[in-house]
Amino acid sequence: MGARVILINGVGSVGKSSTARELQRIAASPFLYVSMDHFIDMVPARLLGSKEGLLFTPGDDGGRPSIAISTGKSFETVMSGMRQAVAALADHGNDLIVDEAFWSGEEHEYRRLLQNHRLHLVGLFAPLDVIEEREHARGDRPTGLARWQFGRVHSGVEYDLKVDMSAASAAQAAITIRDAFDL
Numbered sequence: 001m002g003a004r005v006i007l008i009n010g011v012g013s014v015g016k017s018s019t020a021r022e023l024q025r026i027a028a029s030p031f032l033y034v035s036m037d038h039f040i041d042m043v044p045a046r047l048l049g050s051k052e053g054l055l056f057t058p059g060d061d062g063g064r065p066s067i068a069i070s071t072g073k074s075f076e077t078v079m080s081g082m083r084q085a086v087a088a089l090a091d092h093g094n095d096l097i098v099d100e101a102f103w104s105g106e107e108h109e110y111r112r113l114l115q116n117h118r119l120h121l122v123g124l125f126a127p128l129d130v131i132e133e134r135e136h137a138r139g140d141r142p143t144g145l146a147r148w149q150f151g152r153v154h155s156g157v158e159y160d161l162k163v164d165m166s167a168a169s170a171a172q173a174a175i176t177i178r179d180a181f182d183l
Contacts, residue, residue, distance in 0.1 A: 002117035003090040006031070006177060007098045007110055009157060010124035010165070011149045013135040016099040018170035019124060019177070023097055026174055027183040032089060035099040039082040047074050058144065065144035069103070080109075087113035103152040120181050123159040124173065126166040
């Protein structure tokens, strides 16, 4: 029954990309890795920081920095295209590991598009202080993105597997995912 699609969702800096790459490395059969970041990298620079594209608005959340993310029509079209591309890859028989951060109902579109495939939703979790420490250590993202995403990315999502990334490395999380779905 169709391709296998492992969809990993979580707050930025929780370890999605590292876990996805490690899972790709240890899975018994080949999986393609599709990342939301790859699609963001396709967006013209002029749309980053614009209302039409992807806008980051600094704010304050209880004395801590928080950066709200809003998206315009151009960016939403790119992300819808990502979900369509994932479906097209699966429709052509490719097993996939997809790394995404939900905040506006993406789960439902994936479920609809991938209904003829073996879709497994995996949530990566960690306490906010752990994620913020990782966000700061990365140095490639502004502090506050994780705080804004924290209460949003898992809201209402039904997972097949949840992994506590405060207690697991990316390698351990990948093993957990591989074993849970016999990959």
